[in-house]
Amino acid sequence: AQSVAQPEDQVNVAEGNPLTVKCTYSVSGNPYLFWYVQYPNRGLQFLLKYITGDNLVKGSYGFEAEFNKSQTSFHLKKPSALVSDSALYFCAVRDGGTNAGKSTFGDGTTLTVKP
Amino acid sequence: DADVTQTPRNRITKTGKRIMLECSQTKGHDRMYWYRQDPGLGLRLIYYSFDVKDINKGEISDGYSVSRQAQAKFSLSLESAIPNQTALYFCATSDSWLASHTQYFGPGTRLTVL
Numbered sequence: 001a002q003s004v005a006q007p008e009d010q011v012n013v014a015e016g017n018p019l020t021v022k023c024t025y026s027v028s029g030n031p032y033l034f035w036y037v038q039y040p041n042r043g044l045q046f047l048l049k050y051i052t053g054d055n056l057v058k059g060s061y062g063f064e065a066e067f068n069k070s071q072t073s074f075h076l077k078k079p080s081a082l083v084s085d086s087a088l089y090f091c092a093v094r095d096g097g098t099n100a101g102k103s104t105f106g107d108g109t110t111l112t113v114k115p
Numbered sequence: 116d117a118d119v120t121q122t123p124r125n126r127i128t129k130t131g132k133r134i135m136l137e138c139s140q141t142k143g144h145d146r147m148y149w150y151r152q153d154p155g156l157g158l159r160l161i162y163y164s165f166d167v168k169d170i171n172k173g174e175i176s177d178g179y180s181v182s183r184q185a186q187a188k189f190s191l192s193l194e195s196a197i198p199n200q201t202a203l204y205f206c207a208t209s210d211s212w213l214a215s216h217t218q219y220f221g222p223g224t225r226l227t228v229l
Binding site: 009032034036041042043044045046049051090092094096101102103105106107108 | 119148150155156157158160163173205207215216217218219220221222223
């Protein structure tokens with residue numbers, strides 16, 4: 001079985017400071033990893049993904065994430081946070097070794113960026 | 116226009132009523148999913164469909180049923196709604212031709228069962 005853990009329910013940062021939203025995963029095959037963002041009263045939007053290749057992946061809105069196989073982590077980062085980054089962030093994993101696989105989502109982390 | 120649409124966006128109903136939530140997509144994706152979102156519980160998969168003739172139960176399918184009327188349409192039914200089905204419901208799609216299966220979500224339906 002596959003699983004995702006987002007150990008922090010809430011992350012608070014000041015505008016202009018770097019931010020990190022943590023994610024660890026467990027999957028039996030090759031991990032395909034995703035970050036999605038949900039703004040208030042909206043559906044989830046895709047931010048970025050890791051499939052293979054460079055461990056540092058870049059996505060929308062200046063976000064990036066680092067895949068660490070030994071630590072089974074895929075933390076989301078941004079060098080300088082904006083108030084508009086405040087939202088609910090979900091990490092997801094699926095087994096890339098099968099076309100029949102489904103994604104499993106974490107419980108979400110609420111990011112609050114204060115001016 | 117939105118690629119994945121859901122109707123209705125909000126619904127208040129009473130215990131015991133039959134409810135249908137509808138999802139349509141213009142992305143041309145073959146795979147569709149229904150999730151529910153509850154505070155602190157993330158997204159939980161209710162049902163998914165890999166093509167028109169393929170329907171599969173997710174982790175919390177009890178009390179729900181689905182119909183894949185066409186590649187572009189996937190509806191979720193609550194045969195007899197109960198209060199603990201009050202939640203935010205999302206439809207999503209993905210394309211099996213893309214190995215990553217990145218999912219694209221609708222705007223959600225907020226369902227309240229009194």
